[in-house]
Structures are given as structure tokens and as C-alpha cells.
Amino acid sequence: MTTRTQKTTRDLRWHNRADLLTRLYLGECTNRNDLASTSGLSAATISNVVSDLIADGLVGENGSQSSAGGRPRSLLRVLPDFGYVVGVDIAETAIRVGLFDWTLEPIAEEVRSVATAQVPPQKVADQILSEIAAVTARVGITPAGLLGVGVGVPGAGGAVIHAPTLGWSAVPLAGLLRDGLGFAPEVDNGAMALGQAEVWRGAARGSERAVTLLLGIGAGGALSMAAGPGGRARSFTLEWGHTVVDLDGPTCRCGARGCLETYIGAEAILARYAATRGSTPFATEGVVEQLTELVDRAVQHREPAARTVLDTTAGYLGAGISNLINLVAPDRVIISGWAGALLCQALLPAIRLIARRHALPYLFELARIEPGELGHTSGTLGAATLPVARLLADGGRRGPG
Amino acid sequence: MTTRTQKTTRDLRWHNRADLLTRLYLGECTNRNDLASTSGLSAATISNVVSDLIADGLVGENGSQSSAGGRPRSLLRVLPDFGYVVGVDIAETAIRVGLFDWTLEPIAEEVRSVATAQVPPQKVADQILSEIAAVTARVGITPAGLLGVGVGVPGAGGAVIHAPTLGWSAVPLAGLLRDGLGFAPEVDNGAMALGQAEVWRGAARGSERAVTLLLGIGAGGALSMAAGPGGRARSFTLEWGHTVVDLDGPTCRCGARGCLETYIGAEAILARYAATRGSTPFATEGVVEQLTELVDRAVQHREPAARTVLDTTAGYLGAGISNLINLVAPDRVIISGWAGALLCQALLPAIRLIARRHALPYLFELARIEPGELGHTSGTLGAATLPVARLLADGGRRGPG
DNA sequence: CTTCTTATTCCAAGACGTGATTGAACTCTC
DNA sequence: GAGAGTTCAATCACGTCTTGGAATAAGAAG
Incomplete structure (x- = not known):
């Protein structure tokens, strides 16, 4: 102060x-x-x-x-040609780097598949730097010519990153990247960054207070509050996936028991299906493909086992969302992430129904539950909003850092 | 905007x-x-x-x-004699009205026992007005001479009040009171108001981001965020008691099933005890007295049945708190309210232990879990902070409304 | 071509914060 | 005990800001 x-x-x-x-x-x-x-x-x-x-x-x-x-x-x-920004998405299975003009029109993208949880942070940083170099080279600039770089991580942002998903504890990612960039990037929670993108350009336009959920193997969330009278816009991370749903539930990778993530995480859903009578092995490998197949079996082929597993998932999702509604009173709940998109496709009405059942009526009335609108580039786009937000808050003072 | x-x-x-x-x-x-x-x-x-x-x-x-x-x-x-403010606490069993100077030193108080849930809003408003009249008369002023009036309700604040605890839905309390006062009071959630009081004068002094829990028959909560660089202080209500803990749990008075309140609410604790083998009837009547007796039996007399019930309570409380820690990343969690005070007395170490077990370690490290410090006047004191906060934000422009 | 309407710019006035200067109040040393 | 040194508080001139109103720009209607 x-x-x-x-x-x-x-x-x-x-x-x-x-x-x-x-x-x-x-x-x-x-x-x-x-x-x-x-x-x-x-x-x-x-x-x-x-x-x-x-x-x-x-x-x-x-x-x-x-x-x-x-x-x-x-x-x-x-004017779009005022400058460029870069958004980096450290996802579960890949590192994506997107180059955007500062109005967030996509210019170029680099994707490299990496099981990020199994790579030491320094390697991740190096990977990011090389992708940034590649992507900026395509428009003939150097990283120093960027307006800024934003990095979305699946954990808590700031100078030091904690990300249970990646097994990161107090990793100074911003510092590692600064050495290579010549200026400090803005590192923050990916769901939070995505939330800002949804508020600016997606399903949360016009929202005063939006919750954005990022569903994949893990389950992140963020709250984005608009600038009210007398206050700047603020947002913060909600470690929603590590909310306890059942005191005696299964052990989560975070160490605790009964986390929501152990019920609605993509791997958890697949495991539940595998353990069900009537399930048949998947034709594909990989969580993304298998979850797609599972949803397909439930929706297209009306397979009862698949249907049951998804219904249970909707129950947990709905309850988890109603908890968020009761706690933070959002006017919008955006379900995003690759798993979120798949699940919405099959379960949006069911989720809404269950959320209505558990949330306080006057709070449920405020909250519209919607799928995210930003598609597969949402991660890099969200990250790119971080430097743009700073730029706007500064009134457009040029130069990173 | x-x-x-x-x-x-x-x-x-x-x-x-x-x-x-x-x-x-x-x-x-x-x-x-x-x-x-x-x-x-x-x-x-x-x-x-x-x-x-x-x-x-x-x-x-x-x-x-x-x-x-x-x-x-x-x-x-x-200077204390710049003026007076009134804080009104609409509690579960009484309406308390406190007169304070604007530095929040207590001057006078009026308490009237009312089962607020069973009285129509208009009656509650009349009751409040008559208590305000009584309390101001004692220092020889009229309500019009006050700097402002704050009212803390067990629900959502604003022009229209929703309070499941009272069975209130869209009650225009501020309007009802304005007619009698000649100016509009500031009506807001009691836990939120209390949170501000704890930040200013109590256990959350110096906190950047405090969660205040208000435990009684119901369980409310609020988040108080300090004014960071570039933003005013903000706080909001957390309907923590209506967070789902068990999808198949008992039905709550809000209509949903498995709300936390049905586990940690004072009546729920007593009911759990009554249903336990080895419990003996209480010598007293009334929730407050009975819960006091229960805690006494567990702590002083080491009665196993009482002990077990409280341990279970600590489990739910700890898990509920860890959820809040994971969601909003507070640096302080203040347990307040009459039931909160009793339970802290018996269970604070257990609660801390369980919260540690379920929260993400880096978030748990940030959060100090402490009992509230403001005692039995906390309700009216909290409510009184509402007009003072406005006054401060206005730089001391006199006059209510 | 003139008049009307609306958008934008110019200008003088009023208000604010700042740094430098001056005045005020107290301590320490000789 | 007087003077020097030190720290706090008030004052003043200066540059910057927003504002309301006047002036100008740019097109429409007659």
C-alpha cells in the first residue's frame, strides 16, 4: 500500500x-x-x-x-499494425505459440507436442523461446520488436509458478524467459487469460462477472470481473478442479482426496467408463481421441454404458458449477477447453438442469451457462490478452516490460 | 460502464x-x-x-x-465527534442496532429478540426503525443527523434482498427503511460487512484478501480484497453454506441437497449429536445454549459421543475451508459468528489440520486460519462499517444518501 | 448559394500537484 | 544561554489538466 x-x-x-x-x-x-x-x-x-x-x-x-x-x-x-503480441499456451500435451497483431487477429502459429508434465521447466522455457523466435521470424521481426509476450500456465501466475498439473512448484518461469527475450513476459493462469479473451471476444462479452472453466485432463477456472465504477477490471484464478467433492473420494494427483478433478477430469471419465460393465475398448489412443469416441458412442450410438458415465459426469459438473455460482455469483459461466467443448456438445442441457437444482435460485437466474466460443486457438489467444491488457491499462505506452 | x-x-x-x-x-x-x-x-x-x-x-x-x-x-x-453511524444486524434470533461514532467506538446498543425468519419484512423494517429511533434518542440526535445507516443481512445485498435463511426473496428492505429514515441505508450481506470490520479492526488487519466465515444456524461467508495498485477495495459475498458437499446429502432449507450448511450449521450439528448413540439430552433450550453445552461436554468432560460429532464437524469445516482456499486464494480465513467462536474453541487445530490435508500446499501456506476477534458486537460493528466505507470513499462528504 | 445542423477544434478560465522557498519549532553544541 | 543545525509545515510561481463556450469544418436541405 x-x-x-x-x-x-x-x-x-x-x-x-x-x-x-x-x-x-x-x-x-x-x-x-x-x-x-x-x-x-x-x-x-x-x-x-x-x-x-x-x-x-x-x-x-x-x-x-x-x-x-x-x-x-x-x-x-x-490500428492493427501498431504492433504484435505473442501468446504462449502451456497445455497438457503441447506448447502452442501464437503471434497476433495487437487487435488479436491471428498472424501465425507454432505448435509442438510435448508432454509438458514430463519436461523440466528449463526445457519448457527453451522450447517456448525457440517457438517464439520461429513465429516472429515469419513476419520478419525479432522478439524485441514485440509489444509483449503472455504465457498461460495451468496453475498460479506471477513471478513464481505453482502448477500441480505439471508438477511445478515455485518455478521462476518469467525469469527463465526474460533471459532469452530481453524483457519479462506476463505469466499467468491460462484459465484467467482465457476468461479475459472470452470477455473481450467470446461468449462472455458484456459480462460483469464471468467464470471461465477450462476442462481437459485437469479442470481449471477463473473469475473475470469487469471494471465497475471506481475500480479496475480484476480477475483471479479458481482452483476449481481441486475442490473437494467427497471427503473419502479417490486420491488426486495433488495429493488430496475427492477432488472434483478426479470425477470430471478427462482421464477420470475414461477410467470410469473402462470400469463400467458394458464398456468396450476404444479404437483409438490418447485421451482426446478416446473422450471424443466416448461422447460419440453416447450421442450417436446411444450406448447405455457411455450414456451412464456421461450422465454421472454431468452430475458432478453441474454440482461443481452450482457451487461456483453460489460462491461468486457470476452472470456467465463459460465452459471451455477441449474436454469442455466435447462435454458441452453432449451434456449442456443436463449440466444446466443439475446446476439449477443445486444453486440458489436467485443466483442461478443471474448466471448463463454457455460453451466457450473461441475454439482451438483459445489458449494462445487468451495468453495474448495478457500483454494487451497491460498495454491498454497503460494507455498504449509502447515497449515490453 | x-x-x-x-x-x-x-x-x-x-x-x-x-x-x-x-x-x-x-x-x-x-x-x-x-x-x-x-x-x-x-x-x-x-x-x-x-x-x-x-x-x-x-x-x-x-x-x-x-x-x-x-x-x-x-x-x-x-476526530470521533465528526458524527455517528448506526449498524443494524439482522441475526437469526434477534435484531441488534448499534450506535457508533464514526471511528466505530460503540456508544449505545438496542437488542430485541425476534425470530426474524417468522416475521414479515415490513415488520422487521418497523422494528429496525423503532430501535434506531431509540438508540439515537439516547445521544439526543435524530436519525437525520446520522452520517449513515448500515444493515447486515444474511443474504445478498443491494436494493433487493434475497435471504434463504429468512425466507426472503426480492425484499426491498432499503426502500422500506428509506421511507422511515428519510435517506437510504446501505444494506449488504452481514458476512461481507463483518469481513470489512475484521480487516479494519480485527483478525484480518493487514490482509490483502481475507475470507470471513459467519457460522451460526446458517453458514455465510465473504471475501474482502484490499485496494491493490489501480483498484479500489472490493468485497463480495460467498454463499458458502449452500455449497454442495454430497450430491445425495440431506435436503437443505434452500431446497437443494447436501449443502454444507446441513453438515456444519448449528442445528445440523445438534441433530447429528441427538442421533448418536451415547448422546444425552441437553439441560438447556435453544441452539446457542445447546451447542455451548455440546462443546463443553466434548472439551471439559471428554464425552466420546460429543467428541465424535465435533470431529466430524471439523472434517466438513476443514474441507469446506480448503475449498475456499483453493478457490479464492485468501491470505486469511476468519472464523466468526457465535457458532464459529464455539467451534474454534474446540476445533481450531483439527480444522487447520484437515484444511491443510485438502488444500493445495502453496495456497494453504498463504492462508492463516484464525478465529474472529470482534466478539458479540461484531454484527452491528460490521454493519456500521458500510456507511463509514462509503464516507471514506467519498473523502468525508457529509450527509447520508 | 444560403441556411441549418452536427461534429470537431480552439481558447481562456479555473483547479490541481509540484518543487523551491520561506517560516516555524525544536535540539544540540559551544 | 545563544547560535547553528535540523526537521516540519505553509506559501508561491509554474506547468498541466479539463471544461464550457465560441469558432470553425463539413455536409444536408431548401
């Missing part, structure tokens, strides 16, 4: 600049008039700040929009 | 004023030098703002503190 925001009149300008830039970036406003009315600033100030933004190459004028019989409004637009 | 904070230079002044006032109020700073160094503002500004605060009667100079061989610092102190 030593330093604070907003002291001098100059900071005021940066504050307003960040505000206006964010509105333009998110598409809430497209002209100076909108900016004036929604921000509460005077037209004069809008004019000043916008011309600064234009001078700095962040924003451009792009045609005009005729108004009721007067001078037309000139349309303002965030 | 239409209006925003901080536009003009005048707002800047109010912002700084609120900042400095808050620091003085919370005792973080006691002189102009402290203010300058911790706030980052220049001595000149401190001087200006402080003289405004003094002129408005919020702050006074109170002696001096010698410094290393120079002019002594004059000590600054928030």
Missing part, C-alpha cells in the same frame, strides 16, 4: 487516455461522440486525447458515418 | 483526499510525513488536503511527536 495510482494532473491524462483507448479497443465506441457520452469527458478532452492516440499510431480515422443532417462523425478504429 | 471515476482535476483532489483520509482512519499514518511518503504525494499537497480535512472537522491535530532534532511532527487524528 505504498504507491498509488493517479496523483498528478499528468496521470489524469494517462488515465483518461487508457479509458478511451480501451473503449475503442473493445469496440464499445467508434467515434468521438460515443466516447464523450459514455466516458463522461467533454468533447474538447476527447479531441485532445484522440489526436494524441492518432499521433502515436494507436488509432486511425476510418471513413465517416453520416449523422442526422450535419457534419458526419469520423469513425475511429484501433 | 457509462460513468467513470476521475475526470476533472477536482475529482483528483477528492480522490487524494479520500486516500489520505482513509490512511488516517485506518491508522496507517499518523502525521503529515507518513502521509507524504506512503501516498507518494508531495508535502505541499498533503498540507493543502490536510488543512481541508481539519477545516471540515474530520481530522484534528493531537499533540506532537519529536523527531530527530528538528521541529516535531504534529500528530493527526481522526
